[in-house]
Amino acid sequence: MTVTATFVDSDTIEGQLASARAAIADHATVSRIVLTACGGSFANMQPNEYFLGSQAREIDAVALNAAEFTSRGSARVDAETVVILCSHSGTTPETVEAAKYARARGALTVAFTFDPASPLAEASEYVIAYQHGDGKSESYVGPALILRLVAGILDDREGASFAKAIDDAVAQLPSLVPTARAAHAEAADRWAFESRREPLIYTMAAGSNYGTAYSFAICLLQEMQWVHSAAIHAGEYFHGPFEVTDIDVPFIALLGLDETRPVEQRAVDFLTKYSQRALVIDAAEFALEGVAGEVRGIVAHLLFNVVLRTYADALADHRGHPLSVRRYMWRMDY
């Protein structure tokens, strides 16, 4: 996939975000929010389902794979529904179909995509065109903008006050991201060297960081490295998956900063006792002192995303298998 560095400027993006937020704020009734996408974009929706699920008092929220969403055919997709969609290229057929499906039922549709001229953008009522590729700002990537919109919805429709703190945190990403990456560069290289022959690497997290663990498992490891993986929910670990734990079974376990940290910590405590191949990444080390305490938990996934990418880059290097290689995707019709 060719990555272009031509993207929408930040002023335009701010305008698009403000328009979408205002449309949702002014909407007669918003009873529910559906967050829908596929693969890595679906993973980026999951922290927002957590944010809404843990903070909303009235609105219900669900995150669904786009094909699952459309095929279910729920009667609850209507004029009281906001459907937030994301597709990087804006061409993912299932996500485009989900936008058409939702819009035909009167839902308010908001699409996030890199390409504002894509089919997804065409199919959706509101579009926020995030930046991607060389020269992008870390404040204008997809996950950061989705989180800003959701914080705005919580403020506007639920009387919360998250948007300012989230906006402030996102504005700091251009310095937070390189700092977090640099802090993990050596550890990533060491881990990647030690892991270069592993046929399988599990990931584990809970709460707002589960989506990042899921993304790393299905996109970075399975898709881009052909390494077997599964994202294990830390709360589920003790009810089945922990029995595969052994001294030589590799795990990447995330310790976040949201309300589910104790759930993750309990799993990490067990894992590190019985596996010698556990990599634990703790968001407490992400230098988030400048981020308001009440949103550090939900902001952490934005840093986990980029820090884990450093580990993936290092793994690709030591395995001699570039992250861009595919055997099926983009090579055939399916």
Place this chain on the structure above:
Amino acid sequence: MTVTATFVDSDTIEGQLASARAAIADHATVSRIVLTACGGSFANMQPNEYFLGSQAREIDAVALNAAEFTSRGSARVDAETVVILCSHSGTTPETVEAAKYARARGALTVAFTFDPASPLAEASEYVIAYQHGDGKSESYVGPALILRLVAGILDDREGASFAKAIDDAVAQLPSLVPTARAAHAEAADRWAFESRREPLIYTMAAGSNYGTAYSFAICLLQEMQWVHSAAIHAGEYFHGPFEVTDIDVPFIALLGLDETRPVEQRAVDFLTKYSQRALVIDAAEFALEGVAGEVRGIVAHLLFNVVLRTYADALADHRGHPLSVRRYMWRMDY
């Protein structure tokens, strides 16, 4: 774990189910249903999230791991909430905690457990004590009773008419289950022999059957066989996981009968083209002709559960690793 064959008789269970159903029907307002449990019991909740998610017009439904549910601390757990819980032994600490948490917030709590004197039963307002072990009736196992309650809720609170068809289907399980098992006995033995050295076996499904795929991955394979696994959502397959597909990578793919069958079929078509180790189990062969057409889709998971158990039993036999063996569970504190 010792399996006792002393259980609550069917008349008592019918009374418990009727009481819980009536309490929910008579409840002033039911805005939302939370389905919460851990591990295999959580997997049994997932088809019911699909049933409610695809059929309810007003009530919203979410399925959450019990530790995730309690730690999130949503403001939306209140007197308008029905929380349905399940723990086989009734002793799962996270699920007991979830019942206490929900009840303290005024939610109506309904617990499913094998043991009506267990801590979960004590902590919950309504209890349905399902059968388990030698001599149980397939009509009175946990998953069948949870589905009956949820169908009742859809009828009583949403004006649907599923309960009679579901009750009729569940009444047929004592003949449907042995028929389905017998039909798969030879195939299961052959598959298990061919799979006995596999270190990893993926499962795949969508919609109301995803929970069964999840259960097989985390309980049967990871927990009871120490075989690596992951349940792949068929709609997510093409957005990452399909890149691990290869001629020698084993998958168990389910083809159900609900609205997501085309999503599963698309994944199966690709999988069977590129893997020589794909086992496809099709609910169209479950002899469900006697089950009303409009509920065959949601009933199928009850058959997948038992048919897949046949495959697990055969795998355990050929691997010389009984399903009852554990290295951590029940052997230590954690």
